[in-house]
Amino acid sequence: MTDLGGFWSKPSEVVAPALLGWSLTHVTADGAVRVRLTEVEAYAGEADPASHAFRGTTRRNDVMFGAAGHLYVYLSYGMHWCANVVVGREGVASAVLLRAGRVVEGVELARSRRGARTADRSLARGPACLTQALGIGREHDGAALLGGTGPLTLEYDERPPAVSAGPRVGVSRAAGVPWRFWVTGDETVSAYKRSPRAG
DNA sequence: ATATTGATGCCA
DNA sequence: GGCATCAATATT
Numbered sequence: 001m002t003d004l005g006g007f008w009s010k011p012s013e014v015v016a017p018a019l020l021g022w023s024l025t026h027v028t029a030d031g032a033v034r035v036r037l038t039e040v041e042a043y044a045g046e047a048d049p050a051s052h053a054f055r056g057t058t059r060r061n062d063v064m065f066g067a068a069g070h071l072y073v074y075l076s077y078g079m080h081w082c083a084n085v086v087v088g089r090e091g092v093a094s095a096v097l098l099r100a101g102r103v104v105e106g107v108e109l110a111r112s113r114r115g116a117r118t119a120d121r122s123l124a125r126g127p128a129c130l131t132q133a134l135g136i137g138r139e140h141d142g143a144a145l146l147g148g149t150g151p152l153t154l155e156y157d158e159r160p161p162a163v164s165a166g167p168r169v170g171v172s173r174a175a176g177v178p179w180r181f182w183v184t185g186d187e188t189v190s191a192y193k194r195s196p197r198a199g
Numbered sequence: 200a201t202a203t204t205g206a207t208g209c210c211a
Numbered sequence: 212g213g214c215a216t217c218a219a220t221a222t223t
Binding site: 041043050051052074075076077078079080082084095097099126127128129168169 | 217220
Binding site: 052055058060074075077078079080 | 203204205206207208209
């Protein structure tokens with residue numbers, strides 16, 4: 001992994017759209033699953049009321065304040081794991097939520113994790129589906145993605161044909177900030193749902 | 200539309 | 212300690 005001129009230390013809303021077309025691979029004893037990202041959201045930490053880090057550092061969001069290129073995993077609604085890539089400078093909380101992707105390797109392994117009747121396009125369609133398909137859980141919180149030393153690897157795959165931007169999903173505050181980015185027209189992008197509180 | 204599910208954070 | 216909140220999904 002090259003440095004790309006401080007790419008990872010840039011603000012999350014700059015890194016987020018550039019991550020589309022990258023892939024995240026998880027290698028386990030069962031094999032490898034690789035997901036090419038098709039949908040992400042940027043979260044900016046203390047300046048962003050929608051961010052977990054809005055109120056400063058806590059035990060849960062600790063890794064958001066850490067070095068870029070690590071995984072921040074949290075439990076959503078008491079049942080789903082969601083994964084973020086930490087970006088920005090150390091000490092500044094910012095992260096990119098991985099919302100959806102296309103399984104490009106290990107489709108059958110991913111299907112065994114998601115259920116035998118799951119259609120290909122739905123294997124990693126939605127943030128919790130994506131972590132399920134990859135087999136990511138709390139044990140991966142804080143895992144390094146760029147060193148090539150652990151089971152998880154984030155790498156450049158291919159540039160998407162076109163990228164769209166819009167408001168983030170399910171966010172009640174700052175609902176007008178267009179920090180959701182997705183590959184235009186891709187069938188693996190999750191259905192848009194505005195927050196019920198967004199007015 | 201609604202049930203599910205549990206860690207977290209804030210107030211006491 | 213107790214209670215409201217939550218970057219969601221699956222099912223009706």
